[in-house]
Amino acid sequence: xxxxxxxxxxxxxxxxxxxxxxxxxxxxxxxxxxxxxxxxxxxxxxxxxxxxxxxxxxxxxxxxxxxxxxxxxxxxxxxxxxxxxxxxxxxxxxxxxxxxxxxxxxxxxxxxxxxxxxxxxxxxxxxxxxxxxxxxxxxxxxxxxxxxx
Numbered sequence: 001x002x003x004x005x006x007x008x009x010x011x012x013x014x015x016x017x018x019x020x021x022x023x024x025x026x027x028x029x030x031x032x033x034x035x036x037x038x039x040x041x042x043x044x045x046x047x048x049x050x051x052x053x054x055x056x057x058x059x060x061x062x063x064x065x066x067x068x069x070x071x072x073x074x075x076x077x078x079x080x081x082x083x084x085x086x087x088x089x090x091x092x093x094x095x096x097x098x099x100x101x102x103x104x105x106x107x108x109x110x111x112x113x114x115x116x117x118x119x120x121x122x123x124x125x126x127x128x129x130x131x132x133x134x135x136x137x138x139x140x141x142x143x144x145x146x147x148x149x
Contacts, residue, residue: 048084052088
């Protein structure tokens, strides 16, 4: 009788870093508990849509190779225009889909300046969409609002 092998590697964290974001702190935080951290940084000449498409490609490659995504953060800049929101939605879908399939995971949507409010709004929307799947979606801005209320 053969042995069943676990094809999943250790759990991994993903940091998506837009221009102007505070992403480095997330790498340090995520290394506690998930020592494997993959950083997908926006290139100097790369728009947000191209970054989102690269996130989708990277996530597909990681999941196909058996990597288990434990948690992820989209560390956004201060943009809140429709193009930024659309691009982030594409990246978020790519990040959250494998978590939903696994029935667990955490997605954090962070932003700086006015981007923090935009990320909080996205977090609320995505959290409602994945409700009941075992995936937690949150934003530091939501936590700050809850602390004041």
